Amino acid sequence: MKILILGGTTEASALAGALAERSIPGLFSYAGRVATPKPQPLPTRVGGFGGVAGLAEFLAEHGITHLVDATHPFAERISQNAVAAARLAGIPLIALTRPPWVPQAGDNWTSVANIEAAVAALSGPPERILLAIGRQHLAAFAARPRHHYLLRLVDAPEAPPPLPRHRVVLDRGPFTLAGDLALLREHGIQRIICKNAGGSGAIAKLTAARELGLPVVMIERPALPERREVHSVEAVITWLAHESAPEPDSESAPESDPRTDRGV
Numbered sequence: 291m292k293i294l295i296l297g298g299t300t301e302a303s304a305l306a307g308a309l310a311e312r313s314i315p316g317l318f319s320y321a322g323r324v325a326t327p328k329p330q331p332l333p334t335r336v337g338g339f340g341g342v343a344g345l346a347e348f349l350a351e352h353g354i355t356h357l358v359d360a361t362h363p364f365a366e367r368i369s370q371n372a373v374a375a376a377r378l379a380g381i382p383l384i385a386l387t388r389p390p391w392v393p394q395a396g397d398n399w400t401s402v403a404n405i406e407a408a409v410a411a412l413s414g415p416p417e418r419i420l421l422a423i424g425r426q427h428l429a430a431f432a433a434r435p436r437h438h439y440l441l442r443l444v445d446a447p448e449a450p451p452p453l454p455r456h457r458v459v460l461d462r463g464p465f466t467l468a469g470d471l472a473l474l475r476e477h478g479i480q481r482i483i484c485k486n487a488g489g490s491g492a493i494a495k496l497t498a499a500r501e502l503g504l505p506v507v508m509i510e511r512p513a514l515p516e517r518r519e520v521h522s523v524e525a526v527i528t529w530l531a532h533e534s535a536p537e538p539d540s541e542s543a544p545e546s547d548p549r550t551d552r553g554v
């Protein structure tokens with residue numbers, strides 16, 4: 291058995307720890323988006339594979355028997371590639387994801403389907419906005435230059451974002467309620483724009499928004515191809531045990547030794 295974890299999330303790191311603890315052989319993969327990725331207790335590679343074909347080739351070359359897609363729910367391309375590459379390589383795939391956040395009493399959310407719809411939702415008068423969407427799609431908000439954007443990023447941007455009024459704060463989760471309340475108050479934030487990432491690491495801003503009565507524009511997740519999906523590390527470990535056990539016998543084979551007929 292050899293597992294490849296597609297990482298970049300807290301859950302992926304937790305799974306890497308669980309595999310290492312159990313001495314289950316595995317590799318960890320980062321896209322290479324942040325300058326100093328969290329060290330992992332598994333051999334780690336960094337960078338794209340070169341699309342579906344590149345990933346399928348990697349799986350075969352490294353004798354990967356199980357693929358775990360533990361990437362962020364908004365990492366749409368790699369998740370699509372993982373489904374296709376696992377199929378090409380003939381190995382099982384599971385996605386380890388977090389359930390999406392759902393609004394609670396006292397929340398004032400506007401759910402939108404994508405970044406463009408979030409931009410469209412900002413047609414009102416100038417506001418001070420916490421734009422907590424990472425750095426990849428900031429340019430889309432240049433279409434709404436009247437707002438002041440507070441950008442929370444892991445690394446300083448290489449080039450200044452094309453937003454005439456903005457400020458960058460460098461920080462990485464997990465974030466705390468006290469910290470996010472202080473941030474929102476200090477910068478006089480009037481609205482939050484974020485992705486429905488789910489999980490606990492970035493939920494503090496939503497609790498803070500509820501406490502302060504701030505509206506939230508919630509960008510919902512992209513649709514992904516059908517795949518097996520679980521929400522806990524334990525469920526992945528159970529799946530691995532199940533997937534690597536000898537398959538239950540078909541109707542016609544003898545009960546005594548199901549493997550004999552398959553020549554395994």
Ligand code: NAP
Pocket residue numbers: 296297298299319320321323336337338339340341342344345360361362364365366367368369371423424485
């Ligand atoms: P993406 O748009 O789905 O992927 C773009 C390309 O990056 C993929 O086609 C693949 O390149 C490469 N890639 C992505 N994840 C990879 C991984 N774990 N290992 C190796 N290559 C990977 O992904 P993204 O939205 O840029 O996210 C990149 C990474 O940041 C992911 O690991 C994700 O978990 C993490 N992340 C993303 C977000 C977000 O909001 N999107 C938030 C937090 C963390 P090739 O086609 O060349 O293989």
